Amino acid sequence: MGVRITLRSVAEAAGVSTAAVSYAFNRPDRLSSEMRSRILAVARELGYSGPDAAARSLRTGRANAIGVIFTTGLTYAFSDPYVLALLGGLAETLAHSRTSLVLIPFAPVVAGLSDAEVRESLDAVHRAVIDGAVADGLTDDHPAVRALSDRSLPLVRSSDTAAGRCVMIDDRQAGREIGRHLADLGHHEVAVVVSSPSEPGCAVTPADEATLYPYSRHRLAGIREALPAGARVRVVSGGNNADATGRLAATALLAAPDRPTAIAADSDVLAAAVVEVATVQGLRVGHDVSVTGFDDVPLAASTGLTTVRQPIHEKGRLMARMLLDPDNTPNRVTLPTELVVRSSTGPVPNR
Incomplete structure (x- = not known):
């Protein structure tokens, strides 16, 4: 079994402190470009890809990542114009705080699944290294919602809820x-x-x-x-x-x-x-x-x-803001809708 390469291994090989290696990956502004390039070159040579996200989140209490619960296949999600617009709004707000999006798949239909199949979907929710999550169209009793609640993670939804935060339409x-x-x-x-x-x-x-x-x-x-x-x-x-x-x-x-x-x-x-x-x-x-x-x-x-x-897009933007700045955002927002009449509707035909 090969030797596990750690942040300390890179620091020793590069002749720098472990803090300098961490800065090279996460806070490049703290180092000169020459030193950062030297550290990254040593890391590449040793096969080190960067600090472990899960370990870092345990130390700092933050993962700098927001999860998005999908109850559709991920491939389908990227062909759905609604989902793309929602993700665009989320990403626009999260980009300013250098916060990542983590896509978390869940079985689209829970009814009829075996306990093992539900547990398999829940495993992705339990393992996700995130600070909070967005769930579109899920009810209070959905297993993913309950799992996030069990982890005491902030959750913002797009449907009406008696508990928790939501950005919704009527x-x-x-x-x-x-x-x-x-x-x-x-x-x-x-x-x-x-x-x-x-x-x-x-x-x-x-x-x-x-x-x-x-x-x-x-x-x-x-x-x-x-x-x-x-x-x-x-x-x-x-x-x-x-x-x-x-x-x-x-x-x-x-x-x-x-x-x-x-x-x-x-x-x-x-x-x-x-x-x-x-x-x-x-x-x-x-x-x-x-x-x-x-x-x-x-x-x-x-x-x-x-x-x-x-x-x-605005729905996604506000959901992200609620997670990033809970003290300065409302718990509940109802956005306006508008009926747009075009040529696909007309008077009932005579038969």
Whole structure:
């Protein structure tokens, strides 16, 4: 077994103090450029990559890192425009304090997992060397939330919570705006496509609605409240909020003999997939069928989507500020939303 190279090993080989080696990696302003270059050259020669982050955090009480809990695959997360905007806001604020982002994956659906599978996901939360965390769309009883609480780590969420900090929007009121817009256009046959663990295109039963993300439940409730009495609302799974799963949901809805006159998706990604399928089938979006989305990410304008605009980048920025400066930030912030009407919605068609 080879000899373990430590910070002290580098210091002895370079003929400097251990503090100088630490400064070379973490506080370069404390050394001359010549000395830092010499120390780093010795470190490279010995195969030393730098001080251990976990050990340093134990000594200082800070890791200078914030965790982000993902309940989607990391590969998918980097293709989701909402997630990218949120990460952009977090990174903008954290960069000023030289604080890192640690991406922590968690199983997307806890229900149905074995205890061993839940423990595997929780292991990443327990091992993460972080000072606090951001969780998007998780409830108080989610295992990741409980694990962070057990570690006494600060947590900021994007959904309403009785305990802890949050930066949120009023999803229910935003849903009412969508429902009111569709009602004003005369729509009584509405389908709502939601992100869901169910297979895309499958009906989401009232019992299944309890397993939806909090934002999906609130938006769905708002749409129902704003539609007129007697309106029919169908809820269909859009899968994991991806273009491919959205197309499956849209195909199932548009092939039905009692096709809805309006389809409200709880993200622009799913709504754009509905527009794509409808267009391929020869339907005129905004005439034969109306479609709405949510978020107002860049693809919404190019698709002509009627959608709800929410300040995603600002949400991420404020979440980071709450973690970095808890004494000078509020515990709870509700950001405004705006219904943006474009060409994808129009009066109910005559049949």
